[in-house]
Amino acid sequence: MQLPPVLPLFDSIEFIQYGNSVVNQYITQVSLSDVPDAGLVMEHATDWLFEQKHSENNYKAYRSELTTFLHWCFDVAKMSPTQVLRKDMSRYVDYCLTPPLELIGYFNVPQFKLDKLRDERVPNSLWRPFVGKKQLGQIQPYVLSDNALKTKIAILSSFYSYLISEEFCERNPAQIWLNHSRFAQNKQYQRQTDEDENSLAFTELQWSYVMSTVTQLATEFPELHQRSLFLISLVYSCYLRISDVSARVGYSPVMGQFRQNPQTGIWSFHIPLSKGGKKRSVAISKALLDGLVKYRQFLGLSDFPSQGEHHPLFVRHRAAGRGRDAGLVNANLGIRQIREDIQTIINLAADNAQTDGFNHDAEQMRKLTAHNIRHTGITHDININRRPLSHVQADAGHESIDTTSKYLHTTQIERHESAFNKPLDHLQGIG
Numbered sequence: 123m124q125l126p127p128v129l130p131l132f133d134s135i136e137f138i139q140y141g142n143s144v145v146n147q148y149i150t151q152v153s154l155s156d157v158p159d160a161g162l163v164m165e166h167a168t169d170w171l172f173e174q175k176h177s178e179n180n181y182k183a184y185r186s187e188l189t190t191f192l193h194w195c196f197d198v199a200k201m202s203p204t205q206v207l208r209k210d211m212s213r214y215v216d217y218c219l220t221p222p223l224e225l226i227g228y229f230n231v232p233q234f235k236l237d238k239l240r241d242e243r244v245p246n247s248l249w250r251p252f253v254g255k256k257q258l259g260q261i262q263p264y265v266l267s268d269n270a271l272k273t274k275i276a277i278l279s280s281f282y283s284y285l286i287s288e289e290f291c292e293r294n295p296a297q298i299w300l301n302h303s304r305f306a307q308n309k310q311y312q313r314q315t316d317e318d319e320n321s322l323a324f325t326e327l328q329w330s331y332v333m334s335t336v337t338q339l340a341t342e343f344p345e346l347h348q349r350s351l352f353l354i355s356l357v358y359s360c361y362l363r364i365s366d367v368s369a370r371v372g373y374s375p376v377m378g379q380f381r382q383n384p385q386t387g388i389w390s391f392h393i394p395l396s397k398g399g400k401k402r403s404v405a406i407s408k409a410l411l412d413g414l415v416k417y418r419q420f421l422g423l424s425d426f427p428s429q430g431e432h433h434p435l436f437v438r439h440r441a442a443g444r445g446r447d448a449g450l451v452n453a454n455l456g457i458r459q460i461r462e463d464i465q466t467i468i469n470l471a472a473d474n475a476q477t478d479g480f481n482h483d484a485e486q487m488r489k490l491t492a493h494n495i496r497h498t499g500i501t502h503d504i505n506i507n508r509r510p511l512s513h514v515q516a517d518a519g520h521e522s523i524d525t526t527s528k529y530l531h532t533t534q535i536e537r538h539e540s541a542f543n544k545p546l547d548h549l550q551g552i553g
Contacts, residue, residue, distance in 0.1 A: 123237070124247040127224050128193045130233035131164070132185045133243060135175050138168060139458070142234070144244055153372060156200040162290070163203055165370050165457050167192065170284045172458075187277040189233075190218070190251045203282075204291040211275075211299040218252075218274065219266050226254045226264055272305050288493055289363060292525060322494055323501040323529075328475065328487050329358075335471040344420060349436055350467055352417040353460065356391070357492070358499040360404040361518045364461060364492050366393050367435060369454035375435040377427040380406075380414060393519075404517045436460070464492035500529045 129148050132138055152160040167188055174181040194214050195203050201210070227250030237244045254264045266274075278296035285291045300306065324332060336354050339347035356362060367375050379392045381403070389411055390403040406414075415425045423433065434454045455463075468487060476484035500518055503509040504526075515526040 123240075123244060125245055126247050126249050128189075128197070128251050130245050130249055131189050131192060132168065132171055133234045134232075135172075135178065135181050137234070137243060138172060142243060142245075150372070152196045157196055157202050159202050159204070160196060161370050161372050162365055163192070165365060166285060166288060166290055167281070169457060169461075170281055183273070184277055184281075185233075186251070187274050188281060190274075191278055191281075193251060203285070206295045207293075208295050208298045208302065211295045215271065215275070215299070218271070221252045221264065225250050226252045228254050228256050228261065268305070272300075275300055275303075288365075289496065290365075292521065323498040324487065324490060324494065325483070326502070326506065327480065328471075328483050328490075329498055329502070331471040331475045331480075331483075331487070332468060335474055336467050339467070339470070348417060348420045350463060352413055353436060354464060354467060354495065355410055355413045357464075357495045359407055359410040360391050361496050361499045361503075361514075362391075362393070362404075363496060364457055364464075368457040368460045370457065374454045376431065377418070377423070377433045377435060378429065378431040379435070380427050381429070382426070400519065402516075402519045405513075461492045464495070468492075497529070500526070501531070504529050505531050 123144075125144070129145060131145055133140075133142060149160050149164050157163070171181060171185055171188065174184055191214065192203070194217055195201055195206065198217065199206075199210065199213070206214075227248070230253065231248045232246055233249050234243045235246045236242075252264065255262045275296050279294055279300060282291065282294040282296050286294060332354065336347060336351050340351040353367065356367065357364070369375065373394070379394070380389060381392050382389050389406050391406055392401070392403045394401050418425060418427070421433075421437070427433070436455050438455060468490060472484040472487035475487060496518075500514060503514055504511065511523060511526050511530070514529075515523050518526060520526045
């Protein structure tokens with residue numbers, strides 16, 4: 123099979139959820155050689171692109187720019203998008219301004235096509251990531267206009283904003299580059315004011331509706347929602363990213379990730395591969411441990427997992443219809459299904475809040491997603507449970523205490539009360 127010099131990574135919108143064996147092999151190779159989190163990058167990129175399913179033009183534009191950028195990251199710079207800095211973005215811009223000649227095509231072709239012999243869709247060998255022009259049959263020098271460059275970087279800025287919202291990275295090098303470029307005076311590309319941090323988390327009232335709703339569902343329909351109850355409890359209690367509890371290339375979460383220290387008896391949840399290829403262990407509460415026991419009893423397992431137990435963390439309700447787990451029930455859920463299951467619970471909880479007259483809260487809840495549960499766990503532990511910031515930082519996997527501190531919310535009254543009785547001399551009266 124002849125392949126193009128650069129692989130397209132994302133098929134048309136109607137096929138994107140099915141994945142592609144050629145692309146999967148390529149991503150596995152990249153993960154093993156140069157970019158350990160390439161598989162997770164692809165999961166996030168696919169989810170972001172899938173959100174554009176209602177606008178075919180947006181999808182095509184975003185797909186093209188993202189494919190070119192990931193080619194540069196994986197094949198040229200050999201780095202993860204999470205490692206890209208402003209200077210790297212400048213290198214990428216230079217690459218786009220003067221791309222290798224073999225990567226320039228002169229007519230539009232589909233990125234993937236059906237291989238009838240293989241009975242599967244494969245990358246189109248004629249596709250190229252850059253499109254040049256011909257005039258009277260003569261190839262013209264490749265030129266990237268200012269508008270095209272601004273659009274390219276603005277799309278990447280949108281992608282980085284998504285990654286930041288998923289806490290997959292902590293900076294937006296595309297936006298930083300724009301802010302320091304000759305386009306900076308254009309307000310359209312100025313960085314938007316950050317959302318109020320409070321909007322990233324459920325309030326106490328809103329969260330109580332989420333927990334009461336999923337608990338009731340687990341009681342009434344245990345075969346469907348015992349899994350939902352433990353899933354939401356785990357993500358909230360351990361500040362987990364959805365990618366920490368969902369299967370992807372190179373990672374399939376299992377019960378054995380719950381581990382007990384033989385010396386102290388303390389239980390923790392171990393994450394072997396998270397953001398940036400890092401690992402961490404998260405301390406778990408007695409309430410979550412009790413929830414684990416109840417969930418395992420429902421599954422017909424022993425109360426506590428044994429060392430190295432490989433039973434899937436979240437078992438499917440029915441056999442997978444496609445993909446690497448087709449036909450299997452005893453297999454983990456992927457990112458998309460976990461998101462959808464949690465979103466269903468959130469929407470039902472919002473309905474219950476609205477029924478009780480909390481219309482504004484219900485409206486806010488419907489804007490929140492599965493990922494906001496991580497924000498909620500962090501926010502509640504810092505501001506309600508008063509866990510030390512350093513403890514939360516370690517469990518959340520934040521590189522800097524500054525990131526954790528963003529979740530610390532205090533009111534003007536609280537600041538006044540904590541300041542009112544401060545002494546000027548702590549040694550006054552001693553002696």
